[in-house]
Amino acid sequence: MAHTAETTNSLHGVMAEFENAQTLVDAARKTMSQGFTRVEAYTPVPIEELNDIIHKSRTVLPKMVLAGGLAGMATGFALQYWASVLEYPMNIGGRPLASWTTFIVPSYELTILFASLTAAIGMIMLNGLPQPYHPVFNVDRFSMASSDKFFLVIESTDPKFGEATGFLQGAGAKGVYDVAE
Amino acid sequence: MDTSIHRPMALQETPVILPGHDFETVTETIAEIPLSKRFPLGWVGFLIVALGLLGMLHMALGYLVITGIGIFGTNQPVGWAFPIINFVWWIGIGHAGTLISAILLLFKQQWRMSISRFAEAMTIFAVACAAIFPVFHTGRPWLAAYWLFPYPNVMGLWPQFKSPLIWDVFAVSTYATVSIVFWYIGMIPDMATLRDRATSKIKARIYGMVSLGWRGSARHWHRYEVASLILAGLSTPLVLSVHTVVSFDFAVSLIPGWHATIFPPYFVAGAIYAGFAMVLTLAIPVRRFYGMESLITMRHIDNMAKITLATGLIVGYGYTMEAFFAWYSGSPHERFMMWNRMTGQYAWSYWTLIAINVVMVQFLWFKKVRQNLGLLFVMSLIVGVGMWLERFVIVVTSLANDFVPSSWAHYSPTRWDFMLYAGTFGLFLTAFLLFLRFVPMISIFEVKTLLPQAKVKAEH
Numbered sequence: 001m002a003h004t005a006e007t008t009n010s011l012h013g014v015m016a017e018f019e020n021a022q023t024l025v026d027a028a029r030k031t032m033s034q035g036f037t038r039v040e041a042y043t044p045v046p047i048e049e050l051n052d053i054i055h056k057s058r059t060v061l062p063k064m065v066l067a068g069g070l071a072g073m074a075t076g077f078a079l080q081y082w083a084s085v086l087e088y089p090m091n092i093g094g095r096p097l098a099s100w101t102t103f104i105v106p107s108y109e110l111t112i113l114f115a116s117l118t119a120a121i122g123m124i125m126l127n128g129l130p131q132p133y134h135p136v137f138n139v140d141r142f143s144m145a146s147s148d149k150f151f152l153v154i155e156s157t158d159p160k161f162g163e164a165t166g167f168l169q170g171a172g173a174k175g176v177y178d179v180a181e
Numbered sequence: 182m183d184t185s186i187h188r189p190m191a192l193q194e195t196p197v198i199l200p201g202h203d204f205e206t207v208t209e210t211i212a213e214i215p216l217s218k219r220f221p222l223g224w225v226g227f228l229i230v231a232l233g234l235l236g237m238l239h240m241a242l243g244y245l246v247i248t249g250i251g252i253f254g255t256n257q258p259v260g261w262a263f264p265i266i267n268f269v270w271w272i273g274i275g276h277a278g279t280l281i282s283a284i285l286l287l288f289k290q291q292w293r294m295s296i297s298r299f300a301e302a303m304t305i306f307a308v309a310c311a312a313i314f315p316v317f318h319t320g321r322p323w324l325a326a327y328w329l330f331p332y333p334n335v336m337g338l339w340p341q342f343k344s345p346l347i348w349d350v351f352a353v354s355t356y357a358t359v360s361i362v363f364w365y366i367g368m369i370p371d372m373a374t375l376r377d378r379a380t381s382k383i384k385a386r387i388y389g390m391v392s393l394g395w396r397g398s399a400r401h402w403h404r405y406e407v408a409s410l411i412l413a414g415l416s417t418p419l420v421l422s423v424h425t426v427v428s429f430d431f432a433v434s435l436i437p438g439w440h441a442t443i444f445p446p447y448f449v450a451g452a453i454y455a456g457f458a459m460v461l462t463l464a465i466p467v468r469r470f471y472g473m474e475s476l477i478t479m480r481h482i483d484n485m486a487k488i489t490l491a492t493g494l495i496v497g498y499g500y501t502m503e504a505f506f507a508w509y510s511g512s513p514h515e516r517f518m519m520w521n522r523m524t525g526q527y528a529w530s531y532w533t534l535i536a537i538n539v540v541m542v543q544f545l546w547f548k549k550v551r552q553n554l555g556l557l558f559v560m561s562l563i564v565g566v567g568m569w570l571e572r573f574v575i576v577v578t579s580l581a582n583d584f585v586p587s588s589w590a591h592y593s594p595t596r597w598d599f600m601l602y603a604g605t606f607g608l609f610l611t612a613f614l615l616f617l618r619f620v621p622m623i624s625i626f627e628v629k630t631l632l633p634q635a636k637v638k639a640e641h
Contacts, residue, residue: 043397044397050403112422119408145396
């Protein structure tokens with residue numbers, strides 16, 4: 001699997017394998033402090049620190065969920081107002097048509113419904129899923145990423161990619177592999 | 182909060198994972214069941230029974246649709262009977278699943294991790310069983326479309342949004358949708374695990390599609406964790422609202438025995454009480470049958486029994502307050518309602534439910550009882566009966582003897598009432614057995630987060 005400078009361009013990156021969360025996080029910290037920029041880690045469990053170390057930015061998902069929830073509330077209220085006041089007014093015991101207090105429950109439920117769907121679909125879309133193909137799956141060992149091994153990838157688009165293999169070999173990795181594009 | 186799975190034994194508490202597990206053994210223990218080629222005999226046996234009951238459900242529903250609701254015992258004045266009792270009972274069962282997966286997540290209760298997946302499955306299947314009753318109780322399920330859902334139909338009709346029954350439609354359908362979404366989102370990383378471990382191509386492909394190509398990158402996990410927390414935060418007020426709205430179906434009416442302000446909290450507590458009993462009913466045999474004792478430990482069983490006890494006490498408080506309100510209201514109708522429950526034609530049901538939900542549940546104070554799996558299993562079944570009787574008492578006794586004695590009557594269910602109810606167990610069991618066989622019944626990645634391999638020291 002050794003590669004030369006000419007074949008580097010057809011690589012997605014180099015992948016290093018680690019035994020546990022701690023060694024991966026240590027290696028990720030070292031990688032970032034070495035000035036690598038196009039880095040990604042793959043783990044079988046969520047590790048809170050990794051995103052802060054590697055990507056240093058938080059997702060916009062919560063803001064999308066807020067917008068989704070507000071849209072749900074507006075939809076619920078508008079639906080009921082329109083149906084009960086404009087489209088199908090019914091006089092029951094002289095009570096006001098726009099008795100908004102009775103509209104609270106469906107508006108509340110639609111707030112939660114829209115917010116939840118935004119959270120779920122938003123997470124999937126922002127993650128670029130569904131994605132049937134990704135270069136990392138070309139590495140045989142990567143099937144362990146969902147079981148008990150931890151991986152760090154330096155992508156070939158990194159300006160310092162030439163040093164990547166050598167660096168990862170010295171970073172406590174159990175194995176270093178090329179990732180074909 | 183206990184953060185370590187290696188608590189000192191001096192604390193005399195079983196850990197949430199028994200010692201000896203690492204990432205590989207956890208993955209292996211859980212993933213081998215959906216990936217195996219074997220269909221265990223016991224599983225097939227249960228499936229046959231479940232399919233038999235499911236067939237009965239179809240028969241009852243078919244006969245109902247052909248004939249009409251005359252086949253039920255429902256009469257005047259008892260115009261609400263088995264369908265609403267069973268609906269409320271099933272919906273209530275579901276609440277424990279959401280409590281475990283959402284509320285306990287917000288409270289960072291780590292013991293929830295190994296029971297959340299199948300408790301949530303229980304929720305979804307219970308809601309599916311519940312949904313059958315409102316849709317079919319008129320005997321004309323196709324009419325349900327326009328009286329339940331606001332859509333522009335050819336008659337120009339719209340639902341009555343000032344009715345709790347319509348609120349209920351919104352609450353329950355939102356609950357069903359959000360539960361399914363939350364359940365599925367929680368499964369994505371585990372589906373990727375199954376994809377990567379599958380030995381057959383077809384399985385790898387199917388699990389691969391369901392996993393959406395999940396690869397567990399730091400970015401993925403970050404958004405995933407944010408989404409899970411948000412979903413938990415949204416499910417919490419949702420689940421509390423669902424049984425609150427179900428209780429509005431009764432509390433907003435004027436019938437003595439229904440028109441009570443205590444109903445929302447009392448219904449929610451009752452739902453969680455019955456739901457945890459159901460989780461115990463399922464967990465005790467499942468952990469034994471599948472050898473999951475090291476992941477669903479006595480600690481889980483103990484905690485669930487304690488929650489059953491705590492919510493059971495709230496339910497008991499509810500019964501006391503119902504009686505107190507009836508007396509304190511000074512209304513002769515309210516007083517009669519309570520007296521009639523205790524001494525009238527359905528007194529047996531009232532005293533049975535008191536015996537179960539107020540008296541029997543007290544035995545859960547004793548650790549010996551909470552550690553006795555056989556006894557706990559039987560008790561959890563009886564709690565299910567007790568909570569069913571609670572709904573029976575509320576619905577039937579209140580209607581059978583209402584304001585005007587000349588309209589009083591006796592209600593008794595017919596065989597079709599019973600067949601329909603028993604049939605929903607067929608639907609529930611069939612779905613649950615298929616779930617156990619084809620889906621990882623315990624969240625693999627969540628359980629792993631409890632192990633030392635997943636721990637990271639803070640930067641120094």
